[in-house]
Amino acid sequence: MKLPASAFALFLALTATSVHAANLYAGQAKAAAVCSQCHGIIAPSVGAPFPSLAGRDADYLQLALKQYRDKTRVSDIMNAIAGSLTDNDIANVAAYYSKQQSQ
Numbered sequence: 001m002k003l004p005a006s007a008f009a010l011f012l013a014l015t016a017t018s019v020h021a022a023n024l025y026a027g028q029a030k031a032a033a034v035c036s037q038c039h040g041i042i043a044p045s046v047g048a049p050f051p052s053l054a055g056r057d058a059d060y061l062q063l064a065l066k067q068y069r070d071k072t073r074v075s076d077i078m079n080a081i082a083g084s085l086t087d088n089d090i091a092n093v094a095a096y097y098s099k100q101q102s103q
């Protein structure tokens with residue numbers, strides 16, 4: 001049987017969307033397990049030397065994490081952490097933090 005081209009195009013469109021749409025639940029899990037140790041979810045502990053991530057622009061967070069990952073932005077701590085993040089991890093965690101209410 002030969003599928004109409006439109007069915008194939010629809011299939012491509014659907015799979016592409018599910019791969020690229022950020023997954024907030026995965027982002028939340030990553031943030032809770034890893035990032036919140038230093039950055040907190042809403043805000044880092046008072047006086048802690050970590051930048052707050054909640055409510056920041058998702059594109060900015062993604063860019064920063066990719067720069068940490070490829071070491072064009074240098075930070076011993078963040079280079080090590082971002083080094084193990086996939087593109088999906090970065091998209092998910094950036095989307096999650098950008099949707100949190102900052103204080």
Ligand code: HEC
Binds near residue numbers: 037053093
């Ligand atoms: C062990 C502590 C620690 C953990 C865990 C950690 N970070 Fe960081 N993060 C830092 C520090 C310290 C900085 C500041 C680095 C600098 O500016 O040199 C930073 C900076 C950042 C920045 C840049 C913020 C800005 O204002 O430009 C982003 C984005 C970021 N972290 C995201 C994350 C994410 C997402 C995670 C979890 C996957 C994470 N961090 C886990 C310590 C940590």
